[in-house]
Amino acid sequence: MDQQLSTRIMNAVDAVFDDEVAFLSELTAHPSTRGNEQSAQDFMASALHDRGMEVDRWQIDVDDIRDMPGFSPVIGDYDDAVNVVGTQRAEQRKGRSLILNGHIDVVPVGPLDMWDTPPFEPRIDDGWMYGRGAGDMKAGLASNLFALDALSRAGLKPAADIFFQSVVEEECTGNGALACLQRGYRADAALIPEPFAEGLVTAQVGVLWFQVHLKGLPTHVAYAGSGANAIDAAIPLIAALHELEDRWNADDCKHPDYAHIHHPLNLNVGKIEGGDWASSVPAWCVFDVRMGLYPGQDIEALRDEIEATLQEAAQTNAFLRNNSPEVVYHGFAAEGYALSEDKSVTATQAIGALEGAHTHVTGTALEKMAITATTDARFFGLYADTPALVYGPKAEAIHGFNERVDLDSVRRVTQTTALFIADWCGVVEA
Amino acid sequence: MDQQLSTRIMNAVDAVFDDEVAFLSELTAHPSTRGNEQSAQDFMASALHDRGMEVDRWQIDVDDIRDMPGFSPVIGDYDDAVNVVGTQRAEQRKGRSLILNGHIDVVPVGPLDMWDTPPFEPRIDDGWMYGRGAGDMKAGLASNLFALDALSRAGLKPAADIFFQSVVEEECTGNGALACLQRGYRADAALIPEPFAEGLVTAQVGVLWFQVHLKGLPTHVAYAGSGANAIDAAIPLIAALHELEDRWNADDCKHPDYAHIHHPLNLNVGKIEGGDWASSVPAWCVFDVRMGLYPGQDIEALRDEIEATLQEAAQTNAFLRNNSPEVVYHGFAAEGYALSEDKSVTATQAIGALEGAHTHVTGTALEKMAITATTDARFFGLYADTPALVYGPKAEAIHGFNERVDLDSVRRVTQTTALFIADWCGVVEA
Numbered sequence: 001m002d003q004q005l006s007t008r009i010m011n012a013v014d015a016v017f018d019d020e021v022a023f024l025s026e027l028t029a030h031p032s033t034r035g036n037e038q039s040a041q042d043f044m045a046s047a048l049h050d051r052g053m054e055v056d057r058w059q060i061d062v063d064d065i066r067d068m069p070g071f072s073p074v075i076g077d078y079d080d081a082v083n084v085v086g087t088q089r090a091e092q093r094k095g096r097s098l099i100l101n102g103h104i105d106v107v108p109v110g111p112l113d114m115w116d117t118p119p120f121e122p123r124i125d126d127g128w129m130y131g132r133g134a135g136d137m138k139a140g141l142a143s144n145l146f147a148l149d150a151l152s153r154a155g156l157k158p159a160a161d162i163f164f165q166s167v168v169e170e171e172c173t174g175n176g177a178l179a180c181l182q183r184g185y186r187a188d189a190a191l192i193p194e195p196f197a198e199g200l201v202t203a204q205v206g207v208l209w210f211q212v213h214l215k216g217l218p219t220h221v222a223y224a225g226s227g228a229n230a231i232d233a234a235i236p237l238i239a240a241l242h243e244l245e246d247r248w249n250a251d252d253c254k255h256p257d258y259a260h261i262h263h264p265l266n267l268n269v270g271k272i273e274g275g276d277w278a279s280s281v282p283a284w285c286v287f288d289v290r291m292g293l294y295p296g297q298d299i300e301a302l303r304d305e306i307e308a309t310l311q312e313a314a315q316t317n318a319f320l321r322n323n324s325p326e327v328v329y330h331g332f333a334a335e336g337y338a339l340s341e342d343k344s345v346t347a348t349q350a351i352g353a354l355e356g357a358h359t360h361v362t363g364t365a366l367e368k369m370a371i372t373a374t375t376d377a378r379f380f381g382l383y384a385d386t387p388a389l390v391y392g393p394k395a396e397a398i399h400g401f402n403e404r405v406d407l408d409s410v411r412r413v414t415q416t417t418a419l420f421i422a423d424w425c426g427v428v429e430a
Numbered sequence: 431m432d433q434q435l436s437t438r439i440m441n442a443v444d445a446v447f448d449d450e451v452a453f454l455s456e457l458t459a460h461p462s463t464r465g466n467e468q469s470a471q472d473f474m475a476s477a478l479h480d481r482g483m484e485v486d487r488w489q490i491d492v493d494d495i496r497d498m499p500g501f502s503p504v505i506g507d508y509d510d511a512v513n514v515v516g517t518q519r520a521e522q523r524k525g526r527s528l529i530l531n532g533h534i535d536v537v538p539v540g541p542l543d544m545w546d547t548p549p550f551e552p553r554i555d556d557g558w559m560y561g562r563g564a565g566d567m568k569a570g571l572a573s574n575l576f577a578l579d580a581l582s583r584a585g586l587k588p589a590a591d592i593f594f595q596s597v598v599e600e601e602c603t604g605n606g607a608l609a610c611l612q613r614g615y616r617a618d619a620a621l622i623p624e625p626f627a628e629g630l631v632t633a634q635v636g637v638l639w640f641q642v643h644l645k646g647l648p649t650h651v652a653y654a655g656s657g658a659n660a661i662d663a664a665i666p667l668i669a670a671l672h673e674l675e676d677r678w679n680a681d682d683c684k685h686p687d688y689a690h691i692h693h694p695l696n697l698n699v700g701k702i703e704g705g706d707w708a709s710s711v712p713a714w715c716v717f718d719v720r721m722g723l724y725p726g727q728d729i730e731a732l733r734d735e736i737e738a739t740l741q742e743a744a745q746t747n748a749f750l751r752n753n754s755p756e757v758v759y760h761g762f763a764a765e766g767y768a769l770s771e772d773k774s775v776t777a778t779q780a781i782g783a784l785e786g787a788h789t790h791v792t793g794t795a796l797e798k799m800a801i802t803a804t805t806d807a808r809f810f811g812l813y814a815d816t817p818a819l820v821y822g823p824k825a826e827a828i829h830g831f832n833e834r835v836d837l838d839s840v841r842r843v844t845q846t847t848a849l850f851i852a853d854w855c856g857v858v859e860a
Contacts, residue, residue: 107710108707218830222635235665235669263655268651271704271705271706271707277700279700283544332708399707
């Protein structure tokens, strides 16, 4: 790309950046936790419509996707799960088509008193925007949108079709991105600006969620010895799961992309509930676990290993021996994905285009990283033969309190994205 | 008491027993868990009113009782906490006055699918009545009431004042019984037909409830190593509390009344909640604990010991070292109580009267027992110098599933109670 064109595009990003920050603030104010994404999706659909895109807004139907590879089991229906895709068709298709993907759902905020300011009242302080989802990943959605705006502002049109996806369910299943595949959206590459500090994700772990349901034998605590405490019973099971985690993180188990990472696969007991009354021996306890897995690792085999681990640990508990823990799968059944293993020409070219844009904007080489989380990239890479570039701004405390995103980083990512689009899709004068 | 009078009274109990069972069934159908006792209290107030008693129905005011000995801390107010006392005054006061006390509150039912039939749809099967609260202790309330009905049916009137108390809060604080003291109700003895299988409770443990609040350092689970999991952090604290429990149950710590009991003081983690999302390192965890203590043991000293135990255990956790677990006290701060230590003439006479009645009805000696639970008896015994006899029917699975009470036992307890009233208060022909 000639210097004049890239300068023109980067300046255009600067020109729209105040609007981008305002947009990001308004988007972050929508409390789009799982099941509550509608207002944020309405906001996205309006923004796409205002820009002249064809807008496809649909409710996900579990029956449409449940038999597809990559589907994660869900509890209940998807009455409240709405995807939005805007299509911007090229008049002349000269370049390669592109999916710009981001997720609208955010994770729960946790106890409000642990936030310095309310999580859905975004604020800017010292170059950071604070708010639940500001980083993960509404800044990415804003970047995707304003990269297109900047091209337009610069008097340019992409010379290939662009599909702008705002999906739900990234934080628990990925079924939102899967539903886009089911609906037929395909392109030559995908860009997902998840907040990984302007590095390119070349490998991501898989994630398996499961719930362990324990029963106890309730009784008045006066006769606790004759009961069986379901909360106490959880403790050796959790310990056994952490031992399994240790084994998976041993050096001889590691995927090559993770060889340099001390502890790539985290097992997290993220939620627990049990019992009703301090003076009753609790009859039940349920805990939710997230486990990571390597690219290439088989989910079914892992499930078997987890269940065997739990059953073996249950043998230490007299009551659980005859009342086996029940394992319920809902949420992530996500395979790992390594872009690094995609040796196709398309992937090589896409990575090259991103590297060029990144270096032009930042003056530094593009860092490539294996991450210990999952993203929706797996759907494109594993199930649609489409290289998926995960590259987004710097954020901190994602899933934590006082989540924040670095606005200078958002600006650079928007510039890189705009340059990448211009290179990958090509541009024509508007 | 002459044989003719006792036979007349026992026959009268038989005559009203079908009505008693019907009353118990209707009372058990009221789902009077804490905060939801009003309809059951209305039902009790009507029953007392219909029998010509003066009915005192009042809402407990925490400010009235918070400075009284025996008060247990509460969270929130008592907008929904209503006591009912019916007073039946003697025309001629020749005998000793009596409080007939019972609690209307029942503990939560737990998961409904673990009940064979719905907990608030009482049913009778093979001589047992099933239902939450049927045993603990609505059968006792019914027994108190129908013992009076039987005397009336037999053409007799107690020759001393009777105070019939239906109180709330027995299962969590005892503040209902305390409020009766505050309101001025006093008598020469109290009878509380808690379901201890027709034995006389001569010692009861104290009970302390506390909540442990833990904070974590939340983060995306991808970076779990940089976070601090509040659920994992609870595990060593629970273990430390169980070690404390072991020390308290060592032989050299035991109260003499409990010397023969293997494990008198139960520590129960009865409830736990923590975290919001499987893939977020949980920022918080709260667990509720019940601990027993011996008669004579000081509650403040125990609190200190518990807090020291938790703080010491917290030192094993890098995050908790600087973010101490917070202990919150609400619910039971109940001292132990030993009727066996009450050597007064009144106590001796009251026990003697009950023994006589019990033996007359059952043909067996009265078993005396030290129990590993608390009851409202402590308020009368410790803070009002009134011997409190805890003596009630046989029940099973109290606080558990398919709670049930033995109806033959209820009949015998009603007979024993009627005979006890006739002896203790005296009777005159109506």
